[in-house]
Amino acid sequence: MTDYHQNDPTMIGYAVEITHSRAGMVFGNIFEVGHYSDYARHIRDTALPLDSVTLTYSNDWGVNAGKTITVPRREYDNDRHRLMSESGRVTTVRFNPASEAELTALLQREHSRRMAYPIGSQEEHLKKLTDKLAEVRKPAEELSPPEKAVKPPAAKKKQSITARLAEADAEAKAFNAQRAQNPATATKKHKKEIE
Numbered sequence: 001m002t003d004y005h006q007n008d009p010t011m012i013g014y015a016v017e018i019t020h021s022r023a024g025m026v027f028g029n030i031f032e033v034g035h036y037s038d039y040a041r042h043i044r045d046t047a048l049p050l051d052s053v054t055l056t057y058s059n060d061w062g063v064n065a066g067k068t069i070t071v072p073r074r075e076y077d078n079d080r081h082r083l084m085s086e087s088g089r090v091t092t093v094r095f096n097p098a099s100e101a102e103l104t105a106l107l108q109r110e111h112s113r114r115m116a117y118p119i120g121s122q123e124e125h126l127k128k129l130t131d132k133l134a135e136v137r138k139p140a141e142e143l144s145p146p147e148k149a150v151k152p153p154a155a156k157k158k159q160s161i162t163a164r165l166a167e168a169d170a171e172a173k174a175f176n177a178q179r180a181q182n183p184a185t186a187t188k189k190h191k192k193e194i195e
Helices: 036-048 073-078 079-086 100-115 122-143 160-181 183-194
Strands: 012-022 025-035 050-057 068-072 090-097
Touching: 012 036, 025 036, 025 122, 025 160, 036 100, 050 073, 068 073, 073 079, 079 100, 090 100
Parallel strands: none
Antiparallel strands: 012 025, 050 068, 050 090
16 A cells, blocks of 8 residues: 555545455445545554564475465565575465554554545546546647547447446445444344355
8 A cells, every 4th residue: 555655646545345245246345545645654654563474385385385484574574585486385475563462453443444434436436537537638638639639439338337336336335324223233244145
């Protein structure tokens, strides 16, 4: 999240919360977290210092085949190439703070903070992106001579994905309404659907 903080201060950041899946489709919420650079600054200021890194290796080859190892941050920083390639194929990487309890508390605080953000709809999100793209492209199009202007592609027919997005949006709104009335019941019901 913090990699691009100097590139474009006008970017908008989003957090995605996956609530459940059904029939191969993932459902959840999209939260607009505000200007990207502000949110990246918040993450940098709030993040816990890295203490160690846990690597899980596949069973297929290497010195650490089938193993999960935890190494101090300094060793990971200094010997990352060997740990990530020569020792076997890494399937998962977990970055660990010094205190798991502190991490759990931080994640709970951030989750509560995120729940205060308004939940957006796909239509509003796509309109914002379309407007932003039009704003970015406008100066370049104004500079192009009219005779060389490229014709926009013909509008495509709405595909079934639109119906899927509308269904997902309706389900997310219903889930959030139910969660607002009784958070514990809503979460248990959707956990059962996932299982």
